[in-house]
Amino acid sequence: MNSKIKIETFEKNLEVISKAQAGDMLKFQRGLHSHWGIYTGNGEIIHRWDPNGDMSNAQVWKSKINDIMAYDGDLQIHNFLDDKKKPLPISVIVEKAENALGTKGYGLLDKNCEHFVTECRYGQATSRQV
Numbered sequence: 001m002n003s004k005i006k007i008e009t010f011e012k013n014l015e016v017i018s019k020a021q022a023g024d025m026l027k028f029q030r031g032l033h034s035h036w037g038i039y040t041g042n043g044e045i046i047h048r049w050d051p052n053g054d055m056s057n058a059q060v061w062k063s064k065i066n067d068i069m070a071y072d073g074d075l076q077i078h079n080f081l082d083d084k085k086k087p088l089p090i091s092v093i094v095e096k097a098e099n100a101l102g103t104k105g106y107g108l109l110d111k112n113c114e115h116f117v118t119e120c121r122y123g124q125a126t127s128r129q130v
Contacts, residue, residue, distance in 0.1 A: 013075040017043065017065055020077055023093035025117045027078040028068060033129060036113040037068065038097040038120050039077075046097035048106065048116040058106035060097075060116065085122045096120040 020026060020039045028035040037045030043065050050058040069075065079087065087093065097120045105111055115125040 009074060010069065013065075013069050016075045016077060021090070023087065023090035023121065024077045025079050025121055026065070027076045028073045029076070030073045034114070035068070035073075036117040037063070037065075038093060038117050039065075040094050040097060046101065046120075048103075048111070048113045050106075055106045057104075059102060059104040060100040062098075062101060079121065080128075081118065081122055081126070085124070087121050088123055093120050 016026075022039060022041040024039045026037050026039050026045055028037075035047070035049065037047030039045055040062070044062055045065055045068065046060060046062050047068075048058055048060050049055075051061070065075075088096070097116075100116070100120075109127075110125070112127055112129070114127040114129055118127070119125040
């Protein structure tokens with residue numbers, strides 16, 4: 001990938017981060033799939049993943065967004081169910097995410113990163129990727 005494109009993507013993503021509010025669902029587009037996290041403020045997200053790419057060892061982590069952006073891809077604030085479901089209060093969303101830190105396990109059909117963020121934000125896990 002062209003380094004100019006990477007810089008433009010990084011700058012666009014920084015603008016998205018500046019608009020994010022605690023409790024927002026952040027979507028990192030990665031080609032055919034997306035990675036999701038709950039924004040907790042201070043440039044950090046909580047998300048289900050494995051930094052080594054071995055999803056059999058996935059767990060819920062807190063990470064700096066800049067570390068996740070190193071994997072490339074466009075970043076969006078994507079609270080896609082807000083028009084259908086009322087989000088939980090911000091403090092509850094963040095608390096649910098923080099209480100899940102260290103929780104292990106991954107299932108493509110029932111326990112992926114999108115399931116995690118929708119459970120935190122709306123109280124019901126769902127994924128449109130599967």
